[in-house]
Amino acid sequence: MYLRKRYGASRVDSCPFCGKQGVVKSAQGIPVCIAHRKMQLSGLKCACGSYVDIKEGKWGAYANCLRCGNINLKKVLEMNPQQKAQEKPEEKPEKVKTEITVRSDELDFLY
Numbered sequence: 830m831y832l833r834k835r836y837g838a839s840r841v842d843s844c845p846f847c848g849k850q851g852v853v854k855s856a857q858g859i860p861v862c863i864a865h866r867k868m869q870l871s872g873l874k875c876a877c878g879s880y881v882d883i884k885e886g887k888w889g890a891y892a893n894c895l896r897c898g899n900i901n902l903k904k905v906l907e908m909n910p911q912q913k914a915q916e917k918p919e920e921k922p923e924k925v926k927t928e929i930t931v932r933s934d935e936l937d938f939l940y
């Protein structure tokens with residue numbers, strides 16, 4: 830339906846705020862798009878309910894939980910969808926998402 834399949838994407842390489850390709854690194858070492866380069870992830874929670882710290886390591890940014898240790902940042906982002914929701918409410922309902930996608934595609938073809 831929509832050309833957005835990514836295979837073998839285990840790294841966090843898309844902007845956590847809008848899902849676009851991360852082309853620059855934020856101050857936290859997270860790949861983000863140009864528009865969100867100044868944004869910071871905050872208030873992210875671990876599966877255990879504790880807040881996690883975002884750290885930058887050899888392999889890029891990761892999350893650190895006081896109770897669970899280091900966690901894949903991507904997993905933490907999946908557990909904290911509100912980061913995306915702030916920017917794009919389209920992430921939640923499937924139908925709305927499809928509508929928006931089609932509409933913007935059409936615009937691209939028209940102009």
Ligand SMILES: [Zn+2]
Nearest residue numbers: 844847862865
């Ligand atoms: Zn972005």
Ligand SMILES: [Zn+2]
Nearest residue numbers: 875877894897
């Ligand atoms: Zn934890």
